[in-house]
Amino acid sequence: MNLRALPPPDLSRSQILIIEDFEGMRAILRDILTRAGASRITLALNAANAINQLERQRFDIILCDLHLGQGKNGQDILEEARHRALLLPHAVWLMVSSEKASEMVTGTIESRPDDYLIKPITETMLFSRLSRQIEKKQALAPIEIALREHEYLKALRLADAALDKANPHAWDLKRLKAELAMHSGEHGMAKAIYEEALSLRNLPWARLGLAKIHFNEGRYDDARRELKAITDGNRAYLEAHDWLARTLDRLGDPDGAQEVLQRALATSPRAPLRQLHLGEVAVKRGELETAALAFQNSIELARNTPLKSPQAYLALSQVQLARKQTDAALNTLSTLSIDLRGDPAARLLAEAMQIPIRLQTGELDLARELAQRLAGELRAEAQQLPPEAVFNLAGPLLTLGDKTTAGALLGCLISNNHEHPEYLERAETIFAEAGFGSEGRDLVQGAARAATDIMNRGVKLSREGKLKEAIELTREARRTMPNNARLLLNHAFLLIAWMERHGREFTLNDEARRCIERARKLKPGDKRAGELLTRLELIGNDFEVPA
Amino acid sequence: MPAENAKLDISTFLLSSIHDMKNSLGVMAAYLEQALAETGEVTTAQQAAARDKTAQALYEAQRVNNHLIQLLALYKIDQSFYPFDPQDRPLADLAREVLARALPLADSKGVTLDCDCPEDLYGWFDHELVLGVLVQALHNALHYSRHRVLLSAAALDTGVIFSIEDDGPGFPDFLLDQGNAAQRGINFETGSTGLGLYFADIVARLHQAGDATGCIRLSNDSRLGGGCFTLELP
Numbered sequence: 001m002n003l004r005a006l007p008p009p010d011l012s013r014s015q016i017l018i019i020e021d022f023e024g025m026r027a028i029l030r031d032i033l034t035r036a037g038a039s040r041i042t043l044a045l046n047a048a049n050a051i052n053q054l055e056r057q058r059f060d061i062i063l064c065d066l067h068l069g070q071g072k073n074g075q076d077i078l079e080e081a082r083h084r085a086l087l088l089p090h091a092v093w094l095m096v097s098s099e100k101a102s103e104m105v106t107g108t109i110e111s112r113p114d115d116y117l118i119k120p121i122t123e124t125m126l127f128s129r130l131s132r133q134i135e136k137k138q139a140l141a142p143i144e145i146a147l148r149e150h151e152y153l154k155a156l157r158l159a160d161a162a163l164d165k166a167n168p169h170a171w172d173l174k175r176l177k178a179e180l181a182m183h184s185g186e187h188g189m190a191k192a193i194y195e196e197a198l199s200l201r202n203l204p205w206a207r208l209g210l211a212k213i214h215f216n217e218g219r220y221d222d223a224r225r226e227l228k229a230i231t232d233g234n235r236a237y238l239e240a241h242d243w244l245a246r247t248l249d250r251l252g253d254p255d256g257a258q259e260v261l262q263r264a265l266a267t268s269p270r271a272p273l274r275q276l277h278l279g280e281v282a283v284k285r286g287e288l289e290t291a292a293l294a295f296q297n298s299i300e301l302a303r304n305t306p307l308k309s310p311q312a313y314l315a316l317s318q319v320q321l322a323r324k325q326t327d328a329a330l331n332t333l334s335t336l337s338i339d340l341r342g343d344p345a346a347r348l349l350a351e352a353m354q355i356p357i358r359l360q361t362g363e364l365d366l367a368r369e370l371a372q373r374l375a376g377e378l379r380a381e382a383q384q385l386p387p388e389a390v391f392n393l394a395g396p397l398l399t400l401g402d403k404t405t406a407g408a409l410l411g412c413l414i415s416n417n418h419e420h421p422e423y424l425e426r427a428e429t430i431f432a433e434a435g436f437g438s439e440g441r442d443l444v445q446g447a448a449r450a451a452t453d454i455m456n457r458g459v460k461l462s463r464e465g466k467l468k469e470a471i472e473l474t475r476e477a478r479r480t481m482p483n484n485a486r487l488l489l490n491h492a493f494l495l496i497a498w499m500e501r502h503g504r505e506f507t508l509n510d511e512a513r514r515c516i517e518r519a520r521k522l523k524p525g526d527k528r529a530g531e532l533l534t535r536l537e538l539i540g541n542d543f544e545v546p547a
Numbered sequence: 548m549p550a551e552n553a554k555l556d557i558s559t560f561l562l563s564s565i566h567d568m569k570n571s572l573g574v575m576a577a578y579l580e581q582a583l584a585e586t587g588e589v590t591t592a593q594q595a596a597a598r599d600k601t602a603q604a605l606y607e608a609q610r611v612n613n614h615l616i617q618l619l620a621l622y623k624i625d626q627s628f629y630p631f632d633p634q635d636r637p638l639a640d641l642a643r644e645v646l647a648r649a650l651p652l653a654d655s656k657g658v659t660l661d662c663d664c665p666e667d668l669y670g671w672f673d674h675e676l677v678l679g680v681l682v683q684a685l686h687n688a689l690h691y692s693r694h695r696v697l698l699s700a701a702a703l704d705t706g707v708i709f710s711i712e713d714d715g716p717g718f719p720d721f722l723l724d725q726g727n728a729a730q731r732g733i734n735f736e737t738g739s740t741g742l743g744l745y746f747a748d749i750v751a752r753l754h755q756a757g758d759a760t761g762c763i764r765l766s767n768d769s770r771l772g773g774g775c776f777t778l779e780l781p
Contacts, residue, residue, distance in 0.1 A: 003639060003642055003662040003664050005643070024574070028577075098566075099619065100630055102628065104632065105630040105631075105632045120573045120577065122644070122648060124644055125644045125647060128643050132640065168637060170635065171634065171635040200756060201633060201671060201756040201757075202755065234627050234628065234629070234630075234631065235627055235628045236623075236627075236628040236629060267628055
């Protein structure tokens with residue numbers, strides 16, 4: 001027998017959380033851990049209890065059952081814990097499951113647990129996986145810390161340094177490195193890793209990585225080809241299905257997108273964002289019944305999770321209105337104001353979106369009263385309103401004669417999206433249908449021109465070396481168009497250029513970072529955001545990575 | 548509405564029942580393992596007989612449990628939703644897990660279970676599937692062996708190879724034929740042994756790198772004088 005038994009990991013000082021609804025399994029796990037000296041073991045019987053414990057203290061090891069009966073599952077708990085930074089950088093999260101599930105094969109750094117344990121769980125299995133992961137997380141903790149600080153470049157270099165040594169997790173690290181490279185706008189580096197992996201064998205995660213690069217760089221046909229190569233053979237790779245649907249959307253193929261989403265939902269229906277996407281695609285295809293069901297599912301699944309947002313409620317109420325189910329539409333809005341009562345924009349939307357419904361039911365007085373009461377607040381909150389809501393609200397406001405508010409909302413929308421031809425067209429159409437064609441065109445074109453003009457002036461000033469003036473200009477413009485991704489990135493670029501010359505300044509650094517993060521939220525996958533983050537990180541900094 | 552009920556897909560019930568049976572047998576096997584561990588020193592013939600019967604029950608429970616796990620995996624593979632996920636992992640970690648699943652049975656039968664696996668050997672494989680194949684093959688070898696079973700792993704130019712050898716009577720000719728038939732992809736009888744071989748063959752074939760594909764082999768070329776099962780992965 002040349003294979004030595006591994007010594008059990010030393011768990012005598014570890015804080016351990018076991019999240020498991022089945023009593024027998026809890027006892028088995030606790031007994032095994034106790035044999036490795038663990039004494040600080042906390043038990044959680046359900047998701048709410050688990051979140052509570054995770055809020056209260058920081059654990060070194062979390063063993064979590066993937067399926068916890070009704071309500072949130074283990075994956076939901078993990079994502080919420082990551083999202084709310086409830087985990088230590090070196091914390092090991094092992095997901096326990098009775099079988100290999102499709103959730104286990106894809107996912108991003110943010111959503112993957114450290115490892116999966118498939119039942120039956122033996123002592124040997126638990127100890128060897130724990131030892132490996134504890135060792136790995138200790139080694140990777142500096143990368144994790146850099147990641148949390150959004151220092152992707154530093155994280156990348158740390159990953160490189162770790163890869164230089166013989167590493168038992170070489171491919172985990174390479175996969176992580178590729179994801180970091182994507183965050184830093186280093187698509188070439190990510191592509192090289194994915195291609196290296198694919199030269200070894202047909203690995204779905206590597207092919208998905210390549211597809212995402214194609215997608216982010218606008219090569220939708222290439223993205224479709226790679227994604228179909230994953231999904232055609234196997235419907236377990238759910239994330240690839242979601243990306244394929246997104247790609248088909250971009251390629252103007254809603255029929256294909258709906259088919260792909262429905263296939264993925266047949267495998268795994270508990271996915272609020274996938275349900276939301278299905279609803280949106282179904283609306284495009286005019287299948288309102290399918291859309292309503294999907295939005296309803298999305299709402300139910302996202303309730304009590306960090307994924308809930310007004311989007312699905314507004315879309316559902318809109319579909320119900322289109323199907324002349326006005327009572328149901330009003331009902332949906334009141335559910336919105338209850339479910340998201342902590343969110344002032346949601347509350348405002350829940351009220352304001354009654355206006356189009358009241359108009360349709362002929363309750364003109366009610367509609368007018370609402371419009372008058374909310375006009376000021378709508379104009380003040382214009383920046384927080386989602387585009388679809390603005391489009392659905394502007395027409396009714398014009399019908400009620402409130403050209404000022406309608407114009408303010410649409411003007412604000414265009415200022416933030418001046419490079420979005422479809423939005424410009426829709427805004428002009430709304431004015432035209434209300435009989436304000438030329439006025440509307442002036443307002444829309446004017447807002448778009450003003451935005452373009454500011455961009456051009458900023459570029460010109462910076463070329464002339466007048467960085468300070470350029471910064472003043474874009475900073476001022478940010479007040480009126482805080483959600484214009486290009487402006488945000490331009491502003492960040494100028495701040496970075498200034499600091500590259502004059503040294504890092506805390507407030508400017510912070511301002512630039514906020515701009516980039518905001519722009520990234522508005523336009524996920526934009527390569528320029530990553531590149532600017534990298535430049536920002538580099539100012540006055542050349543990371544000393546210990547060899 | 549009986550007409551509606553009749554339309555309900557029987558496969559739904561089959562699947563959930565298999566799940567249920569699998570979990571139940573898993574618990575049963577765990578209890579039997581515990582019982583064997585708690586038996587302690589055997590001093591009387593009566594105790595020895597009780598221990599042997601418990602060991603036999605454990606073998607049967609594990610055998611059926613493994614078959615159910617294999618059935619579920621095969622169903623998913625057949626329906627194109629098995630999340631096949633090869634990863635580059637140390638073979639020694641896999642070997643330890645496989646041994647842990649077979650040691651209680653080996654101990655109770657008084658068979659020496661040896662393992663020869665380098666610590667620094669890596670391979671690309673789907674952990675759960677390959678674990679399933681090896682545990683099944685090991686249980687089988689333990690059942691037929693007299694005193695010794697050897698699990699070994701080694702590097703090949705084209706990948707890695709796992710071997711399970713025993714000192715039993717060796718595979719009968721008809722099984723050697725079935726094993727070879729499996730390699731050629733010919734459909735064969737799916738008796739209980741047939742399922743295990745079929746599963747091993749499917750798992751081996753899922754593992755591909757470039758033009759190379761995994762394969763299984765049955766022979767009586769065991770270094771211990773009995774049967775030898777090998778799994779080659781590219």
